[in-house]
Amino acid sequence: MAKRVKFKLNGTEVEADEGRLVIDAAKDAGVEIPHYCYHPALGNPGNCRMCIVEVAGAPKPQVSCRLPVKEGLDVKSDSPAAKRAQASALELHLVNHPLDCPVCDQSGECGLQDYYMKIGRYQSQVREDKQHKGKRVEAGPHVMLDQERCILCTRCTRFVDDVTKTHELGIFRRGHTEAVELTPGKVLDNDYSGNVVDICPVGALTDRDFRYQVRVWYLDKTDSVCPGCSRGCNISIHTNTKRTWHNQGHRVARLKPRHSEVNGYWMCDEGRYGYRPLDEGRLGKVLRLTPERAELSWEAAAVELAARLKDGGSKGLAVAASGMLSNEDWAALKDLFPAAKLYFTAEPDQVGAEDALLKRREKVPNLKGAEALGLKSGSFDDLAKDLESGKVSGLWIVERDLTKVWGAERAKALIGKAGFSVFQGPNKGGTGELASYRLPATAYAEETGRFTNFEGRVQEYRKALDPIGSARPDHEIFGLVKAALTGAALEAAA
Amino acid sequence: MTLVLTKHFAEPKLHELETYRRLGGYKALEKALGLPRAAILEEVKTSNLRGLGGAGFPTGMKWSTVPPEDKVPGPRYVVVNCDESEPGCYKDRVLVERDPHQLIEGLLIASYVIGSKDSFIFIRGEYQTQYEILEKALDEARKAGLVGKDILGKGFDCDILLMRGAGAYISGLDTALLETMEGKKAWPRQPPPFPTVAGLMAKPTVVNNVETLSMLPHIVENGGEWFAKLGVPKSGGTLLLSISGHVEKPGVYEFPMGVKLRDALAAAGGVRAGHKLKGVIPGGTSMPPLMEKDLDIALDFDSVRAAGTFLGAGGMIVLDETADAVEVAHNIERFLAHESCGQCTPCREGSFWTEEILERVLHGDGVPADLENLPRVGENITGRVICALGDTVGMVIRGYMTRYPDDFKKRISNGQKG
Numbered sequence: 001m002a003k004r005v006k007f008k009l010n011g012t013e014v015e016a017d018e019g020r021l022v023i024d025a026a027k028d029a030g031v032e033i034p035h036y037c038y039h040p041a042l043g044n045p046g047n048c049r050m051c052i053v054e055v056a057g058a059p060k061p062q063v064s065c066r067l068p069v070k071e072g073l074d075v076k077s078d079s080p081a082a083k084r085a086q087a088s089a090l091e092l093h094l095v096n097h098p099l100d101c102p103v104c105d106q107s108g109e110c111g112l113q114d115y116y117m118k119i120g121r122y123q124s125q126v127r128e129d130k131q132h133k134g135k136r137v138e139a140g141p142h143v144m145l146d147q148e149r150c151i152l153c154t155r156c157t158r159f160v161d162d163v164t165k166t167h168e169l170g171i172f173r174r175g176h177t178e179a180v181e182l183t184p185g186k187v188l189d190n191d192y193s194g195n196v197v198d199i200c201p202v203g204a205l206t207d208r209d210f211r212y213q214v215r216v217w218y219l220d221k222t223d224s225v226c227p228g229c230s231r232g233c234n235i236s237i238h239t240n241t242k243r244t245w246h247n248q249g250h251r252v253a254r255l256k257p258r259h260s261e262v263n264g265y266w267m268c269d270e271g272r273y274g275y276r277p278l279d280e281g282r283l284g285k286v287l288r289l290t291p292e293r294a295e296l297s298w299e300a301a302a303v304e305l306a307a308r309l310k311d312g313g314s315k316g317l318a319v320a321a322s323g324m325l326s327n328e329d330w331a332a333l334k335d336l337f338p339a340a341k342l343y344f345t346a347e348p349d350q351v352g353a354e355d356a357l358l359k360r361r362e363k364v365p366n367l368k369g370a371e372a373l374g375l376k377s378g379s380f381d382d383l384a385k386d387l388e389s390g391k392v393s394g395l396w397i398v399e400r401d402l403t404k405v406w407g408a409e410r411a412k413a414l415i416g417k418a419g420f421s422v423f424q425g426p427n428k429g430g431t432g433e434l435a436s437y438r439l440p441a442t443a444y445a446e447e448t449g450r451f452t453n454f455e456g457r458v459q460e461y462r463k464a465l466d467p468i469g470s471a472r473p474d475h476e477i478f479g480l481v482k483a484a485l486t487g488a489a490l491e492a493a494a
Numbered sequence: 495m496t497l498v499l500t501k502h503f504a505e506p507k508l509h510e511l512e513t514y515r516r517l518g519g520y521k522a523l524e525k526a527l528g529l530p531r532a533a534i535l536e537e538v539k540t541s542n543l544r545g546l547g548g549a550g551f552p553t554g555m556k557w558s559t560v561p562p563e564d565k566v567p568g569p570r571y572v573v574v575n576c577d578e579s580e581p582g583c584y585k586d587r588v589l590v591e592r593d594p595h596q597l598i599e600g601l602l603i604a605s606y607v608i609g610s611k612d613s614f615i616f617i618r619g620e621y622q623t624q625y626e627i628l629e630k631a632l633d634e635a636r637k638a639g640l641v642g643k644d645i646l647g648k649g650f651d652c653d654i655l656l657m658r659g660a661g662a663y664i665s666g667l668d669t670a671l672l673e674t675m676e677g678k679k680a681w682p683r684q685p686p687p688f689p690t691v692a693g694l695m696a697k698p699t700v701v702n703n704v705e706t707l708s709m710l711p712h713i714v715e716n717g718g719e720w721f722a723k724l725g726v727p728k729s730g731g732t733l734l735l736s737i738s739g740h741v742e743k744p745g746v747y748e749f750p751m752g753v754k755l756r757d758a759l760a761a762a763g764g765v766r767a768g769h770k771l772k773g774v775i776p777g778g779t780s781m782p783p784l785m786e787k788d789l790d791i792a793l794d795f796d797s798v799r800a801a802g803t804f805l806g807a808g809g810m811i812v813l814d815e816t817a818d819a820v821e822v823a824h825n826i827e828r829f830l831a832h833e834s835c836g837q838c839t840p841c842r843e844g845s846f847w848t849e850e851i852l853e854r855v856l857h858g859d860g861v862p863a864d865l866e867n868l869p870r871v872g873e874n875i876t877g878r879v880i881c882a883l884g885d886t887v888g889m890v891i892r893g894y895m896t897r898y899p900d901d902f903k904k905r906i907s908n909g910q911k912g
Contacts, residue, residue, distance in 0.1 A: 045837075046684055046838075046880065047837050047838045047839065047880065048838070048839050049838055049839055049840055049878050049879065052878060060877040060878075061877065061878065066684060085874075085878060088840075088874035088878070089839060089840060089874075089878065091874070092839050092840050092843040092844050092847070092871075092874065092875075093839055093843065095843040095844075095846065095847045096843060096846070125863070125867050125870075125871075126847070127851075127854070127861070128847065128850035128851065128854065129850075131846070151839065152836065152839070152842070171679065171836070173836070174662065174664075174679075174680075174833075174834065174835050174836045175831060175832060175833070175834040175835065175836045175842055175845065175846065176831065176834070176836070176842055176843065176845070176846035177836075178836035178842065
């Protein structure tokens, strides 16, 4: 344990760990000192000189990101002299900045804009021409680089040097001709490249996926958890519902990592750019596909399905699910199908590369939730055998695309052998056409629920969007069917 | 007047080992290797030798901050800063050209005291001839058993490696020099830790200037007290001035520390005939000039500092009345903007901006607001940056505008030279 000491911040006595950086200790005490280069996960090179503060007894102002707290230190971050020093550092950042805010995606969340409004507000004295550098440098598949907007804080180069250790970016040349550039022969194409956009305090590194889609001030932000793997990175879903004609008509504009113990400050590109299914290929109608195709109300569907379940008995019933289900869904599934055989392991369709940083092998968020409820999964090979030999009276498929498990032809043949089949999920996928019933479920962004990550940590994700059409959360659908089975009032179940 | 470093400069083949030894060379090393290391350190402290690369930091004090081997085991290094790049300074070049063995002997003594078994000479890339001279001198010394294993049979090992810079002015700053040596971009580090604690490859490292190290054989030979008496109370010995500009006899001159500016000028033949003194840049272009009223100040670190500028590395440039302060300031600021390493924002952007404003003023497009804006920008750079280069950007523009306000006003009001 570090020693606790007292120091003065803007005239008020504050307690902090000895040796903690003043910029952090101030933040703990609710005082935000302006900064660009400093990032808690990327160190304190002290090059932007924005976090400059007055220190009693020091001959000149100090940068608070390199100043350790010690007993009796007397720091002023809001004195007229400190504020002037911060404003002048900002002024110098803007000498060569193109000020192309009207066409810059960073507008609205830009460090230069924010600090100008907070500590700047001076009349520009720049009469000189600005330096010209590359405006549209394709850094990689996800990231566009504008060297003119860059303030050379080196956050991105430190990220690729220290976090991913892939070294795609560097600072080249010197003085005012200096620029961030790709290391010769390299492309910014690592599994975490999107993070450089988040840490860039200005509009130098922008997301090619998000560029020119929607202004950030139209976005709503909801705390969520990435369903891309069993890590459960904390994320924020940024949705655009105010200007539906922007963002190509899509509701989800981007995902951003949210700082937490689980994922630090980062998320992987696979998770970041895996949000398209929230707006594409979605299901909204309750349908009977065979024997005769018809759109049903939830009540009618529940009654029909309850009848099918009673008919075949729950004996011989198989449920193919996946780790996409929330803890609530797993509980309702267990309740509805106490005797059914369950299949939900991550097969090759749901496993992928893992690494030492964040990525986990299982590309679904909540296998741990099923385990916690004591649910056991059979193997999909056995399920295939049972289907083949006609032992399955009914097959209920929940958020699992079996064409990716068995291949399209084989999945079609096997599903056809079940007495009846239900496909329930947010996206149609390959399996959506193969079952006799199709039930629209909400996606994770449209419900509030909990995932239990690989460490056993239960994390809540919140509803960011309204459901599509008649879609309902899986556990509600299970509840409806259960009510129809037991004769309880359907309304109560819903 | 006692000459220390340039005493034998009249010898035509001084750069050869044979001549150097004939004149008593490497005797001091032999003496040093027979003394306890602490005793030499004490002599250096007594001598009041200060870093002659520009900072004027007491050498003995710097050496004392190297942690002892029992506390921090492992290698430690001595690095010679021969990246002499300050415009107006060329005394290290002359020292290397004329008397390379004096430097090697001094470096070996320092290495012995510090405990460096691998020492380095970092020489600026443009010093091609000087590099060749040093390389040859090192070869000679190595063959003679003066560099390498068991030097002079006294059981002390020290090899010396010569490294060349790639042309960045900032590499002359000790921490940037160390970064360069490690193969990185020459971006100054921000102490703490200081190089003596964590320098080259994060090992304790002493970085000393050529002139500083060249003094050591003489201190060992004659004692610290003798050396201290040559100079002024807080700064011992002599200093080399590379005098250039509007004087009759430009060149490198050795003076006792604390020589009067007037006498130094006189030695160089005075301001060129028929012209008047306008100012004297004392330490290389980064320092604001001294004025005619300062002719009687003593040239030592503390007295020049008291006069509002710096002795620096003794690169003295004399300006007569034909020099225009706007042109001079523009020339220097252009250099600083070109050489700014670009690490910290105030220097990177501020040096560029200052140069651009001066360029505009120089071309007759100045506006009255520039008279306030230029010093304001300067004030926002000096003291807010990582290293001394940035500090000088503001110091220079403010220095010239305070000393020669009329040159600036005239140029801005009618586009005419001051």
